[in-house]
Amino acid sequence: MTEELAVVPIERVDDVFVLRQRAREASAAAGLEEADQVRVATALSEVGRELLAGPAKGSARFALTDGGRRLSVTVLGLPAPAEASASPALAAAARLVDAVEPADGGPAGAVTLHKRLPPGRTAAAEDVRRALAVAPTRPLDELRAQNQQLIATLDELKVRQDELLRLNAELEETNSGVLAMYGQLADELEETNRGVVALYAELDDKTVQLAEASEAKTRFLANVSHELRSPVHSILGLAQLLASPAEGKLDDEQRHQVGLISRTAGELLGLVNDLLDLAKAESGRLEPEIGPVDLVDVFADVHAGLRPLVAGEVELRVEPPTGLPAIETDAGLLLHVLRNLLTNALKFTEHGSVRLSARALSPLEVALDVTDTGIGIAQADQARVFEEFFQVKGRLQARRRGTGLGLPYARRVARALGGDLSLVSAPGVGSTFTVSLPVRWASALAREVSPGLTEAGPIDVGTALLVDDDEGFRRILRGMLQDVAGQVLEASNGEEALASMASRVPDVVFLDLRMPDMDGGAVLARMGQEASLRDVPVVIVTSADLEGSGGGSLGRAAAVLAKASLDRTTVRDALVAALSQP
Numbered sequence: 001m002t003e004e005l006a007v008v009p010i011e012r013v014d015d016v017f018v019l020r021q022r023a024r025e026a027s028a029a030a031g032l033e034e035a036d037q038v039r040v041a042t043a044l045s046e047v048g049r050e051l052l053a054g055p056a057k058g059s060a061r062f063a064l065t066d067g068g069r070r071l072s073v074t075v076l077g078l079p080a081p082a083e084a085s086a087s088p089a090l091a092a093a094a095r096l097v098d099a100v101e102p103a104d105g106g107p108a109g110a111v112t113l114h115k116r117l118p119p120g121r122t123a124a125a126e127d128v129r130r131a132l133a134v135a136p137t138r139p140l141d142e143l144r145a146q147n148q149q150l151i152a153t154l155d156e157l158k159v160r161q162d163e164l165l166r167l168n169a170e171l172e173e174t175n176s177g178v179l180a181m182y183g184q185l186a187d188e189l190e191e192t193n194r195g196v197v198a199l200y201a202e203l204d205d206k207t208v209q210l211a212e213a214s215e216a217k218t219r220f221l222a223n224v225s226h227e228l229r230s231p232v233h234s235i236l237g238l239a240q241l242l243a244s245p246a247e248g249k250l251d252d253e254q255r256h257q258v259g260l261i262s263r264t265a266g267e268l269l270g271l272v273n274d275l276l277d278l279a280k281a282e283s284g285r286l287e288p289e290i291g292p293v294d295l296v297d298v299f300a301d302v303h304a305g306l307r308p309l310v311a312g313e314v315e316l317r318v319e320p321p322t323g324l325p326a327i328e329t330d331a332g333l334l335l336h337v338l339r340n341l342l343t344n345a346l347k348f349t350e351h352g353s354v355r356l357s358a359r360a361l362s363p364l365e366v367a368l369d370v371t372d373t374g375i376g377i378a379q380a381d382q383a384r385v386f387e388e389f390f391q392v393k394g395r396l397q398a399r400r401r402g403t404g405l406g407l408p409y410a411r412r413v414a415r416a417l418g419g420d421l422s423l424v425s426a427p428g429v430g431s432t433f434t435v436s437l438p439v440r441w442a443s444a445l446a447r448e449v450s451p452g453l454t455e456a457g458p459i460d461v462g463t464a465l466l467v468d469d470d471e472g473f474r475r476i477l478r479g480m481l482q483d484v485a486g487q488v489l490e491a492s493n494g495e496e497a498l499a500s501m502a503s504r505v506p507d508v509v510f511l512d513l514r515m516p517d518m519d520g521g522a523v524l525a526r527m528g529q530e531a532s533l534r535d536v537p538v539v540i541v542t543s544a545d546l547e548g549s550g551g552g553s554l555g556r557a558a559a560v561l562a563k564a565s566l567d568r569t570t571v572r573d574a575l576v577a578a579l580s581q582p
Contacts, residue, residue, distance in 0.1 A: 002072070003125045005062040006132040010077070016048040017139040019060055022132055023073065024145075026062050029131035030071045030123035032115065038153070040071065040115050043093035043100075047075050047113070050089035054079025056109075062132060068122040070098075071115045078109040228268075233543060233563040235265040237476030240567075244479075288330035288417055290441045295321045295358055295366075298331060302338050302356065309343065313351045316342075321358035324366055328441035329417050337410045337421070341370040341433045344406060349374035352430070361436060365419075368435040377425040385423065386411050461485040461575060465506040467497040467523065468541070469515045473563065477510060477541065480571045494518025498526055501533055508578055511557075513542040524557065537578035541566065 008022050009015055023044040027037040044060065051058045058077020065072045093113060094100040103110035117123060137145075239262040243255065250258065303318040310316045338356065345354040352373025361367050377385060385407050411421040418438045425431035464485040466474045469492050478488050489506065491497035493515050501509075509527075513520035520540065527533040537558040558578035561570060 001065070001067055003064045003068070005064065005125060005128050008060045008062070009057070010048050010051050010059055010075075011057045013052065014139050016045060016052065018136045019048045020045040021136050021145075022060075022062070025131040025134065026073075026128050027071060027115070029128040030064070031117050031121045032071070033118065036115060039096040040073075040113070043096040043113055044073060044075070046089040046092050047078070047111070050087055051075060051077050051079070058109075062128070064123050064125055064128065065114070066116075068125070069117050071117070071123065071128075072112055074103045074110060074112040076103075076107065076110045078111060231470070231472065232265050232269045233566070234470055234472030234476060236262060236269065237479075237566070238472060239265065241476065241479050288333055290328055290330060292326045293329050293331045293334065294326050295324055295368075298334060298338070299356060299358070301335060302342065305339060306342050306346070309346055314346060314349050315353040316346065317353050317355040319355065319357045324358055324360060325439060327366060327437060327439050329437055333413050333417060334435075334437075337413050337435060338368065338370070340406045340410045341435070345370055345372035345374060345431070345433075348372070349430075364439050366437055366439060368437070369432055370435075371430065371432045373430040376427040376429050376431055377423070378427050382423050382425060386421075461507050461579070463487045463489060463504065463506040463508075465489045465491065465497065465500060465509045467491045467494070467509060467515075467520070468512040469493060470512070473512075477566075477571070480566070480568045484572065484575065494520070494523040494526075497523055501527070501536070505532055505536060507536075508575060509536055509538045510541050511538050513540060539574045539578050 005026065006022070008019050010019060020041045023041040024037050027040045032040065048060070054077070056077045056079065058075060061074045061076070063072050063074070064070070090100055090111065097113045097115045099114040101112055101114075103112045239258050242250070242258045243262070299318050299320055303316070306316060342354060342356060349372045354370070354372045354374075357369050357371070359367050359369070387408065407421075414421040414435050414437070418441065419436040422434050422436070423431065424434070461481075461484055464481055464487070466477050466488060467490075468474050468477070471492070474490050474492075478490070481488055485508075489500055489504070491500050495518055497509070497511075500506075511520045511523060520542070524538060527536060527538070540557045540560040541563060542560075543563040559574040561574055
């Protein structure tokens with residue numbers, strides 16, 4: 001919609017001043033800002049001068065378009081094509097208004113200038129007509145007004161230039177501060193990096209030291225455990241000999257004292273064994289002997305072994321697993337873990353029950369649960385019970401002694417078997433320890449085993465040589481060889497043993513591994529070099545850890561016996577195996 005307002009002729013120079021004045025007044029009446037008024041007036045003034053440069057006369061038609069939201073002025077009679085780029089005047093006008101385009105339906109040389117009003121404003125045609133109907137001022141007056149506008153514009157430009165200079169100064173100062181800050185940050189970052197590098201180096205040193213300390217602790221535990229086991233075995237053996245009918249009758253008081261010695265030594269041996277088991281687990285020398293294991297048989301063995309420990313108002317319930325397949329694991333290590341958990345449960349349960357059950361977690365995993373109705377474990381202590389030497393404080397702890405090594409060792413064994421050990425507990429309610437195990441073993445782990453033992457039969461040994469640095473244990477072993485060996489010789493070290501064998505070759509040698517000056521492995525090597533001793537059967541009797549590096553030189557031993565499980569039957573079985581070798 002277009003609404004015509006007025007027509008201004010452009011025929012002489014004075015008309016350009018009138019056109020500029022009319023443009024400013026129409027813009028003001030339409031509602032344009034003062035700066036936009038100057039832009040419209042200047043644009044029309046430039047176009048008017050362009051028109052007067054040609055031979056034809058022209059005019060400017062003012063109108064409101066786009067529903068009163070835009071002021072449009074059509075100039076007729078331009079000497080050049082009506083394109084914004086056709087002349088410098090039109091190009092300048094195009095920079096001052098919103099659009100310069102050829103007039104719709106007009107003759108050649110007609111162009112329309114458009115200036116949009118501010119958003120939300122609409123011009124009233126009558127207001128603009130009244131403004132355009134006012135008589136024009138003299139050219140000098142218009143020139144004076146134009147100069148005033150120019151001065152105001154220059155003043156505004158100077159203010160903006162000063163503001164720009166101020167902003168540039170502030171920006172330069174800010175940039176200087178930023179550069180200084182970046183420099184400081186770079187220095188601090190470099191210093192921090194040096195500190196981090198130094199910290200990492202220190203951490204590496206600490207890691208090495210911790211690894212060395214852990215290894216030293218493991219060696220210490222293994223060595224101390226071995227050194228303690230030998231005298232404890234001697235005490236147990238001597239107590240067994242004293243209690244044996246062959247040693248004569250004991251009165252009731254003596255029998256009580258011997259039993260007390262035996263029980264105390266047994267407790268001490270249990271503590272020492274816990275230390276040795278933990279040392280073995282920490283050193284990474286747990287190598288499970290994997291084979292098919294029926295959980296029904298495992299549960300039966302556990303029940304038979306722990307039934308004597310049940311006392312008071314506690315019921316031991318072992319629920320035979322049903323519907324579960326045989327799993328691939330180490331039966332001995334699994335029995336050790338379950339006995340450990342059930343013994344702990346019986347120890348800290350005064351009333352109720354201790355239950356062992358099994359369930360399938362998935363087709364590839366089973367869970368063995370040990371559940372009790374005992375005193376329970378607080379949430380804050382549940383993670384710490386798997387720490388070495390930690391024991392939960394409570395009223396039952398004083399009456400039930402322990403080392404705090406059983407649960408850490410049980411978890412290590414469970415993980416060595418490819419599973420894990422977890423705990424759910426609440427004080428006053430009870431605890432549930434869950435051993436999760438894979439049904440199939442991930443990789444086959446083979447390990448060399450000691451020679452199998454045969455059933456004992458009639459034995460006739462002429463001379464047996466006992467080689468051990470522990471006099472008490474030699475006495476125990478000599479008592480176990482009564483009615484078996486015609487003569488029992490003794491040696492307290494390797495050199496003494498070789499000297500004894502040089503003077504008289506024995507029929508069998510019972511040899512300890514760890515001895516001062518010359519250990520059992522060296523004695524075996526020396527015997528292999530002597531033609532007269534090469535075929536003498538040797539039975540290793542030791543409390544050393546045979547799964548370590550020390551077991552590699554025992555290939556020619558006829559049998560290997562642990563001092564912890566030594567009795568008359570075991571000794572005679574070992575003799576049968578040794579003497580039956582070709």
